Amino acid sequence: MARLILLNKPYGVLTQFTNGDGEQTLSDFVDVPDVYAAGRLDKDSEGLLILTDSGTMHAQISSPKFKKEKTYLVQVEGNPSDDVLRKLARGVELNDGKTRPAKVERIDPPELWERNPPVRFRKSVPDTWLKLTITEGRNRQVRRMTAAIGFPTLRLVRWAIGDWTVDGLAPGEWRDAPMPEGFVERERAPRTEGAGRPAGGGFKRPEGRKFEGKKPARAGGARFDDGEAKRPTGGARALQDKRNSPTRLAERRAEGSRRAERLAAGKVGKGGGKLGFKGAGKPAGKPSAGRGAAGKPVGGKPTAGRPTSGRPTPGKPAARPGADRRGGPSQPRPPKR
CATH class of the missing domain: 3.30.70.580 (Pseudouridine synthase I, catalytic domain, N-terminal subdomain)
Structure with missing residues (x-):
């Protein structure tokens, strides 16, 4: 019990x-x-x-x-006014947030035991006893509440809890x-083998279905092995370690810096190649007046009846711009999968 x-x-x-x-x-x-x-x-x-x-x-x-009520008998230094006590009852702002509303009343000095050591009084400053009931339990809350209204606590006695x-x-x-009447102790259900974590401690992985035939590969070369995941081994692990080596990481960072400089200077496109027509080696908008490697005009006028990219099939008329090969309106291409 x-x-x-x-x-x-x-x-x-x-x-x-x-x-x-x-x-x-x-x-x-x-x-x-x-x-x-x-x-x-x-x-x-x-x-x-x-x-x-x-x-x-x-x-x-x-x-x-x-929200269990806790009642304190508080002796404060000074004589707080009724307005100050109402402010205390509404809640005061502390460094960890505003306090909940409290019950505050001024009381006569209670008949308590002598404290050892006794409270140090200042003869020139009066003191007041308050009865303060709160529903919180922050660290040194009552003392901080009375200090927040300008009346520090001299003695603090917790008189009641509920x-x-x-x-x-x-x-x-x-x-x-x-x-208390009607109190019921909440009992924890005992842990048994097979229900969540075993009673002996540790976590037991449930039995997984074994794969038959070819086992599905995982990223990095790892495969499932009887329901257990394994790290890459052999050549796959060596390749992974090589890619993540400090030297390779430094090389990739340096290459990224050089590409950023060339991009800022207008020497490369976002895709990594040179700006302009593919294979032309000249910036876009300034086609070359010479001939390409295959002996074909590079920067000349486009052939009538076909776009500049691509070459018409011999023996077939060139397609008109805006129409497909069957002569109808252009059809949107299906998305690539």
């Missing part, structure tokens, strides 16, 4: 059971195995701390999504408390 413990944490005690480095921890007051603090309370804060061995209860107390209070407990004392 889950256990719930209410502890009145004294001033100067760390909210942990181990590694106190010479300072007092919870193990100095609670000798109960397998219980942990649901939420934290600063070293220089006092009051209610709930310990439990229930993961479900731990989440309901400490997680802000459940319906649980620290009433009747001296500093360092604790008592068992019953679980």
